[in-house]
Amino acid sequence: MTRFDxxxxxxxxxxxxRHGGLWLALGAALILMVVTGSLVSLPKPAAGxxxxxxxxxxxxxxxxxxxxxQLFRHDLxxxxxxxxxxxxxxxxECLQGLxxxxxxxxxxxxxxxxxxxxxxxxxxxxxxxILPSIERRLGKRLARA
Numbered sequence: 001m002t003r004f005d006x007x008x009x010x011x012x013x014x015x016x017x018r019h020g021g022l023w024l025a026l027g028a029a030l031i032l033m034v035v036t037g038s039l040v041s042l043p044k045p046a047a048g049x050x051x052x053x054x055x056x057x058x059x060x061x062x063x064x065x066x067x068x069x070q071l072f073r074h075d076l077x078x079x080x081x082x083x084x085x086x087x088x089x090x091x092x093e094c095l096q097g098l099x100x101x102x103x104x105x106x107x108x109x110x111x112x113x114x115x116x117x118x119x120x121x122x123x124x125x126x127x128x129x130i131l132p133s134i135e136r137r138l139g140k141r142l143a144r145a
Contacts, residue, residue: 011077018135020071027067031088034060038092041101054111061089061115069123070131078123085116 014020037060068081089112097104122128 011074011080012072013074014071016073016132017071018139023067023071023131027064027071030064030067034064035088035092039095039099039102041099054107057089057108057111058115058118061085061112062119063115065116065119066123066127067131069119070128078120082116082120086113089113089116 014024017023065081065085068085069078072078072081090109093104093106093109093112096102096108
């Protein structure tokens, strides 16, 4: 049975990170910012800048997926993250269709999904090791000080 034990070697292990709890909290804040930013009304000047917002959708969902793919390295967990973030992208678009200031857009769902899939693929490259690398470098600097 899978437990949410962040310290062991299970599906949700953060054992490879010294400050896993901090990284997890920052990731939750990232999700909150993306969802909130997707649902709030934009002032008129900002709305005009959003003509090419598909890249913003792609980048936001790629950032969320890449963040959590670095936290959770188990392949099955990463697959679950793909499902969660693709579902989140679809749900947010559906919620946008229910708000007066936003609109439902299938192309936004495609951009969201593309960002998730891109980050999933990149998680298996050197880019998927940024947070542990930051911790190692900071650990070495603090040890020398």
